[in-house]
Amino acid sequence: MAHVHIPALLRAATAGREWVEAPGTTVGEVVAGLEELCPELQGRLVCEGRLVRGMAIAVDGEISSMGLLEPVDGETEVQFIAAISGG
Amino acid sequence: MKKTYVSMQLNGEPVEFLAEPSQTLLECLRDTLHLTGTKEGCGDGNCGSCCVMLDGTLVTSCLVLGVEAEGRTVTTIEGIAAGQKLHPLQKAFIDHAALQCGICTPGFIVAAKALLDQEPDPSEERIRLWLANNLCRCTGYDKIVRAVQAAAKEIREEKQA
């Protein structure tokens, strides 16, 4: 079960919980698992198979380069953060 | 409008070209004579990227008309090195990392040379005052001042030797 950090704006969908445990071996599977647990999250993190606009995935504090395909394990922290580029 | 015939000395060689009356010396150098080392950053004399020497005086070539160069002597960045040998300022800019993107570098080198030609040992304050018309957005100027100081020292030592 990966530890998923729920963005503050979406915590209405998790009854206010900041962290939710969800099963899966990739971020994509974890999101699918999360959506089953919290149906209101459907379309809020991933829409039509891709991350919603302006969002990036961090795995254990690092921005992932593989997005939804990023592998996770039982200890992994998954966060949905703002996509940044920089100057 | 009818073009005007201009002849001048450019980096030690005679050149002839036709200039529209409204064309700046900068445009004539870059577009007509294809010497693109002199850069345009603003077009109104406020960045110093287009510095050249006109009869031994430092000018921003965007504020000089091409036709004004008739019969005069112009030195651009392309005329600073002596053949294969870089001018001490050029070498110092590389060695002291005094350039990052490099777009302002030709203007700074031409302007600094104009200073060192008449003042071989300028103070830091004097260097800053002299170069205050040349903008650099990358370096914060620190390494430019140090490069000019180092080049001045080298030129003085060369002269003594």
Next chain:
Amino acid sequence: MSTSSYNVIGTRPPRHDGADKVTGRAIYAADFQMNGLLHGAMVRSTHAHAILKRVDTTKAAAFPGVVAVVTADDFPQTPDRIVDLGEGETPVSHLRGNVLAKGKVLYQGHAIAAVAATSLQAAEQAAKLIEVEYEPLPCVLTAVEAMAAGAPLLHGGDTNVTAHVHHAMGDSEAAFAGAAIVIEREFTTATVHQGYIEPHAATVLWNNDGRVNVWCSTQGSFVVRDVVSCLLDLPVSAVRVTPTEIGGGFGGKIPVYLEPVAALLSKKSGRPVRLVMSRRDVFEGSGPTPGSMMRVKMGADADGKLIAAQAFLAYEAGAYAGGMVGAGAMCVFAAYDIANQTIDGYDVLVNKPSTAAYRAPGAPNAAFATESVVDEIARKLKMDPLELRLRNASREGTRRADGPKFRRVGCVEVIEAMQAHPHYSAPLGEPSHAEAKRGRGVAIGYWFNIGLPSSCVISVNADGTANLIEGSTDIGGTRTSIAMQAAEVMGIPVDRIHPAVVDTDTIGYTGVTGGSRTTYATGWAAHDAAQDVIRQMKLRAAKLWQAEAVEFADGVFQAGERQMTFAELAGKMSETGGPVVGQASVNPRGAGGSFAGVIADVEVDTGTGKTTILRFTAVQDAGRAIHPSYVEGQMQGGSVQGIGWALNEEYWMNPEGRMMNASLLDYRMPTILDVPMIDTQIVEVPNPAHPFGVRGVGEANIVSPPAGIANAIRDAIGVRLYHLPMNPPAVAAAMGGQK
């Protein structure tokens, strides 16, 4: 950390493109020449917000010398969709609409039409003949006004707010109740520009074989390729982008402005077309970075432990949705370990140019607010401001409000280096005249660095040198900082590597030179490509010697008693199987963020309000400084840009949305006379994820200077300023208010 275990890394070799750049031979975008070149000119909006009733190009098209005229109608009208072309996800309609306005203009300077002619003079005269009929609309110029009920709406709907970001951790309201001290202040900052000295320029040839060739000044050649192909509805392979030398960018040369327009003009004319912005065009028609309004509230216990923080950030997006507030919200309290935080950020449309990244985009604004409040808390508690920061500093394991925990970072080490720096304990000295007052300020700041893909190819020459090709445009010496990493692996001096930045047909996809990523990520690709070379050369040596295993260290291949240098083995390539070419493409994780801080001494003339920087020290964690001179150069450059942001720079807009200071005389960037030497101290807390420990160093250095200077001014005159720039009238007014 010592770098003595390396032969190349940590040294200061001359840059490979040095001779070209000090002799004027380096070719920048506006220097590029082609036979048959046409010159372009643009028509730009004279209104900040208006409906385009009519754009009539008839007279311009008939003008002598004019070969082509284009408007937004010349773009293929493909259905709108969201694309991510290197600048974050954006609707195609926004990219297209910013390049040439359709239906409506959203800022003064918004491009409307373009002309190509046989001379620049003809193009400019013809452009003036294009008739544009506007129906002016009320304009809105600040985030606060644009969020108010009844504000003019740029893109319809019911609000100018394009995004709300919200982070929450713990319970900040409850924690404030238990704080010994709570400070809440409101701050504003003006719109500022990156101020690169080279205006945008591009030449495009739509060739007779259907391929579109672009030569331009850009931070990301692949971004240009992808945007041009997207807007022209071509496959990406139809566009080839050759990056010229680039005269500065700082984030402002990531967006694409001229290339799609020049492509349309070339398609219509059948000839190469060059477009070059004027300085006014750069100010009015490219992307500055957001002005902002911020409210920051922080609480501490009596011992100076920060226990709660709240931030409200409203950043101006400009004419289209922007991305800077997201980063601002991630950075606003990033330097501190604060258990209870609430952060709200709003991205707000205004009638100013669409904003672009500028060196740590979003972070300097936020740090100005946070670091001013932290300074005030230290004053109230009578604590040393660095001691207070150290007590609360982020470290490995500190969680940011947006979720992630920091890996190994150097915040503590940066603050300790500031404390130990001789500057921090040096006397301020006596004011230079009776009306002058002196003060010292400190501030710290954080910025990320990003990964993104990079590719490198290294081919070995028979004389023991190697050619390295890469896709990262070199803004500040990265040819050398990247080649140094390959040289370290290959055990040869860096002057034996010839780096070249090549076009998009010739190298694998490479992300922008931005996000403090180039020395980090492309350097990583060079490291891996060099390892690939060594792997292959070991096999060649094994073949030569009939050996089972070959070792390689310090530039020497060895098997038992036999050994050969890199150069000797390179001379035997053809007899052992032909050329050796190593390559690597990476898309790295593990980008380690960088902390930085400043110590600033100022003297304020209380008569005029003018602030002079007396002494300035920048400290930054570089992870590992590959080329220390270039790291120092980034720190010094970022510092002076920060000084300009702090003291002078601003888009000075009149109520109609016209920028009143769109020249380098009036947009007052620091000159060499305005600043002292910038002392630097590089801290090295290696990034454990990078082969050499590199952290990106390009950006974090601009985050803290405005706040550090604000704190120094406060120290000098006893009055705090809450708005940037803190120019002489503002300082004088603040002191007047005090009296």
